[in-house]
Amino acid sequence: MPAGRWVRQTRSNMIKLNINGEARSVDVDADTPLLWVLRDEIGLTGTKFGCGQALCGACTVHMDGQAVRSCQTMAGDVGDAKIVTIEGLVGADASKEGKAVQAAWRALDVVQCGYCQSGQMMSAAALLTENKKPTDDDIDAAMSGNVCRCATYHRVRAAIHDAAKRLEA
Amino acid sequence: MTAHTKIPAAAKSVDLSRRGFLAVAGGAGLGLMVGLKVDPAAAQGAAGGVVQFNPFVKVAPDGAITVVVKHLDMGQGPTTGLATLIAEEMDADWSQMRTEFAPADGNLYANLAFKAQGTGGSTAMANSWEQYRTAGATARAVLVKAAADKWQVAQGEIVVDKGVLTHPSGKRGTYGEFAEAASKIPAPTGMAQETPYKDVAKFKLIGKEGLHRIDNDPKTDGTAIYTQDVKLPGMLVAAVAHSPRFGGKVKSFDDAEAKKVKGVERVVQIPSGVAVLAKSTWAAFKGRDALKVEWDFSAAESRGSDELLAMAKDAVSKPGVATATNTGDAEGALKGAAKVIEADYAFPYLAHAPMEPLNCVVDLKKDRAHLIYAAQFQAIDQPTVAALTGLKPEQVTIETVWAGGSFGRRAVPSADYVTEAVMIAKAIDGAAPVKLVWTREDDTKAGYYRPFYAHKVRAAIGADGMPIAWHHRVAGQSIFSGTALEAMAVKDGVDETSVEGASNLAYAVPNLKVELTTLKVGVPVLWWRSVGHTHTAHVVETMIDELAYAAGKDPVEYRLALLKDKPRHTAALKLAAEKSGWTAGAKLEKGKGRGVSVHESFNTMVAQVVDVSIQKDGSIKVDRVVAAVDCGVVINPDVVRAQIEGGVGFGLGAALRNAITLKEGEVEQANFDTYEPLRIEDMPKVEVHMVKSEQKPSGVGEPGVPPLAPALANAIFSATGERVRDLPLGDRKFKSA
Numbered sequence: 001m002p003a004g005r006w007v008r009q010t011r012s013n014m015i016k017l018n019i020n021g022e023a024r025s026v027d028v029d030a031d032t033p034l035l036w037v038l039r040d041e042i043g044l045t046g047t048k049f050g051c052g053q054a055l056c057g058a059c060t061v062h063m064d065g066q067a068v069r070s071c072q073t074m075a076g077d078v079g080d081a082k083i084v085t086i087e088g089l090v091g092a093d094a095s096k097e098g099k100a101v102q103a104a105w106r107a108l109d110v111v112q113c114g115y116c117q118s119g120q121m122m123s124a125a126a127l128l129t130e131n132k133k134p135t136d137d138d139i140d141a142a143m144s145g146n147v148c149r150c151a152t153y154h155r156v157r158a159a160i161h162d163a164a165k166r167l168e169a
Numbered sequence: 170m171t172a173h174t175k176i177p178a179a180a181k182s183v184d185l186s187r188r189g190f191l192a193v194a195g196g197a198g199l200g201l202m203v204g205l206k207v208d209p210a211a212a213q214g215a216a217g218g219v220v221q222f223n224p225f226v227k228v229a230p231d232g233a234i235t236v237v238v239k240h241l242d243m244g245q246g247p248t249t250g251l252a253t254l255i256a257e258e259m260d261a262d263w264s265q266m267r268t269e270f271a272p273a274d275g276n277l278y279a280n281l282a283f284k285a286q287g288t289g290g291s292t293a294m295a296n297s298w299e300q301y302r303t304a305g306a307t308a309r310a311v312l313v314k315a316a317a318d319k320w321q322v323a324q325g326e327i328v329v330d331k332g333v334l335t336h337p338s339g340k341r342g343t344y345g346e347f348a349e350a351a352s353k354i355p356a357p358t359g360m361a362q363e364t365p366y367k368d369v370a371k372f373k374l375i376g377k378e379g380l381h382r383i384d385n386d387p388k389t390d391g392t393a394i395y396t397q398d399v400k401l402p403g404m405l406v407a408a409v410a411h412s413p414r415f416g417g418k419v420k421s422f423d424d425a426e427a428k429k430v431k432g433v434e435r436v437v438q439i440p441s442g443v444a445v446l447a448k449s450t451w452a453a454f455k456g457r458d459a460l461k462v463e464w465d466f467s468a469a470e471s472r473g474s475d476e477l478l479a480m481a482k483d484a485v486s487k488p489g490v491a492t493a494t495n496t497g498d499a500e501g502a503l504k505g506a507a508k509v510i511e512a513d514y515a516f517p518y519l520a521h522a523p524m525e526p527l528n529c530v531v532d533l534k535k536d537r538a539h540l541i542y543a544a545q546f547q548a549i550d551q552p553t554v555a556a557l558t559g560l561k562p563e564q565v566t567i568e569t570v571w572a573g574g575s576f577g578r579r580a581v582p583s584a585d586y587v588t589e590a591v592m593i594a595k596a597i598d599g600a601a602p603v604k605l606v607w608t609r610e611d612d613t614k615a616g617y618y619r620p621f622y623a624h625k626v627r628a629a630i631g632a633d634g635m636p637i638a639w640h641h642r643v644a645g646q647s648i649f650s651g652t653a654l655e656a657m658a659v660k661d662g663v664d665e666t667s668v669e670g671a672s673n674l675a676y677a678v679p680n681l682k683v684e685l686t687t688l689k690v691g692v693p694v695l696w697w698r699s700v701g702h703t704h705t706a707h708v709v710e711t712m713i714d715e716l717a718y719a720a721g722k723d724p725v726e727y728r729l730a731l732l733k734d735k736p737r738h739t740a741a742l743k744l745a746a747e748k749s750g751w752t753a754g755a756k757l758e759k760g761k762g763r764g765v766s767v768h769e770s771f772n773t774m775v776a777q778v779v780d781v782s783i784q785k786d787g788s789i790k791v792d793r794v795v796a797a798v799d800c801g802v803v804i805n806p807d808v809v810r811a812q813i814e815g816g817v818g819f820g821l822g823a824a825l826r827n828a829i830t831l832k833e834g835e836v837e838q839a840n841f842d843t844y845e846p847l848r849i850e851d852m853p854k855v856e857v858h859m860v861k862s863e864q865k866p867s868g869v870g871e872p873g874v875p876p877l878a879p880a881l882a883n884a885i886f887s888a889t890g891e892r893v894r895d896l897p898l899g900d901r902k903f904k905s906a
Contacts, residue, residue, distance in 0.1 A: 033451065040400075040406075040449040043400070044391070045391070045398035046391020046392065049397060049450070049606075050526075050609065051840050052454075053609070053840050055609075055840055055842055056609075085391070086391035087390070087391045102389050109381055109807055111382065111384065111385060111388040111389060112245070112811060112815055113242075113243050113244030113523070113525075113571070113572060113573050113574040113575075114244065114387075114388030114389075114573070115395060115523075115524040115525045115574060117388055117389060121389065141850075144848050144849055144850055147524065147846050149523055149524045149574045149819070150524075150574060151815045151818020151821075151822070152814075152818075153818060153852035154814050154852055155814070157852075
């Protein structure tokens, strides 16, 4: 943890964050999980609360392109890192991976209750950024932290392969 | 809840005609009108001039057709299914369909299987099949009549395709253009009855591939609103400290530290614990964790799982207190039988663990209460809230939003979590809207669970290897006893949900006795995706497999011989066997196993063939599941596939490693590390095949679950020679035979 940044932000009591390309300033304690900053302070509710212990992946966001669990990422530790949520992944400034994942998810009707799917899509997009052609084993390894109680796993796997094909085209 | 459970309600069954709807909704002044003008501000996603043609169909001037969905969508897809029925009968284009959830109104939106408003028992499509098609067909009829009147042509000459009305003369229009005029057409008496549904052969959407889920977009861009996402002006978030033991009460509490947490506004005692109200969710959680509560356990359940299981095992070693089925003379036939197989089984408590932990928003005012949440059982919740607040039921309004899973947990006879939210709102005199939020730990520890059960079966085969007697004992808690629904659901001491799937054994066994001993335990229990079938199917389908092996017969052929008068079971079983490449007597390579099962639940037959590999460390990997389902007419084949795939995954997670256990009354599991759901690496390949059928549709939300565990157990037996009679598998290691 970069101590200097922590101290500076705690003192001002205002934490500056870069969310989906926008500069945001929030008045929260530095030890507030990013999840609750996104949901309760900024109103980006696409990122979900499932377990609060980084055990389910429903709260997955990107931090400088890496998939992280926002329930265990403290607001004071984010610093200058660029945060992307589901709203940013598929919004107006969507990355090509984000667009491909969303298109695949819709084409294969992956969702059921849908509650975990923001997290699934964030993890899938992060995987495809690093690995253009993941195997089933690669997918299982990268997606193991994303629980789906509807058990849409079968389709998550197929949709990631489909998204990879879309990115190739 | 089971489909055959009839729940009495103040609500009369819905009158399907528009006249009936208007009599309810509009009063005498509107009696001559076909349509009902809806307040544009209240109509979702449409500009002014939205016309509601019946409780289920609204048409906007831009042509958007909004289907009012009376069932909770917890992922099982009724929103897509019900919109399909309306779109089909209106010859609409799928892209013009919209949906909204129905308000709490037992007169208009009862589940016709329960005669009360609620979702469960895999009934959503089955009970709506005629009702929603009628709604679509009658709306179409008046819209076409309005066009015919305007164009001065005969109604029969107008063709509707993809929402566009055309006449051979070249005239062309949309539903949106005629909605206003159609709303003024006098309704001929009996019009609904005279309007025929479409012939099955003419379906363009029902049963067709390629119709995508209607909730795909909001669920893949973060905009779908769940209870957790609701924010009202001035709203406080509440977290509750519950008793660590069921039945414990607050003795005293110290909230000094909790009140120091930034954002915490109030701390209140309620019957179920101590609630901390804060401006944000995180503050509520922190405040709750800072509470010091002393509990009074004098009336609490303080036994542990070992003790409870021993009690159940003891119960099945003795004659049951009640008899569910008694055909022939099972005990007599067993006495003289040459070959008897006896086996004991045990099943643990299971948590539903939906991805979205339980929550509920309540805005309580002097003269009304407005609730926003994923309402699954309005017929219970609305009168419960009325009783708690002293309001009349009609002063309690319920707005339903998407559910982040349920598996039965959001429909509760005691309305537990809704009650808790209302009690918090009452404790602050409705000073602010309240959102009750449970953490994952609350969700795991605070109940309700699939009950634990013990079974014992003694079965005998004759000289020809076929079963001659089956004596089955079940012991466990009753889901319905002690609830407001007990009188309807418990007959002669038998709660049907304790024995369903066993008491109505599908196999032709001449002497059958099924006994039940209901145990009293102070742990709250509830229906859990497929209810009694979650354990009875395991016992029946593994025991029949034992008998087949004892008789030296192929497990598929043995079952088929016993299902001669069960054509739907037979068709599903044959289809699964064929598609999986099942070959009688085939020898699999060492370390591989294959097992089969077939089971009826909620009027749907599902057969599954499971392939497993025994891993080097002795654990089990499920490689493939081939399922065949007969659910009558298939409304959306891909939703059927998705539900069976999901049922397989749900059943597999529980079979592999899920159990809620108690130590001195306290639940030992807390989060997804100690109650770990199936993960992607555990998920097998799943193939789903559908039996062609013209029968009325039956459910698919639950029936995929029951066959999985027994087919898995039978596959393990085929690879190892070891029987799996207790679930979950947990750390059990196997050796290839």
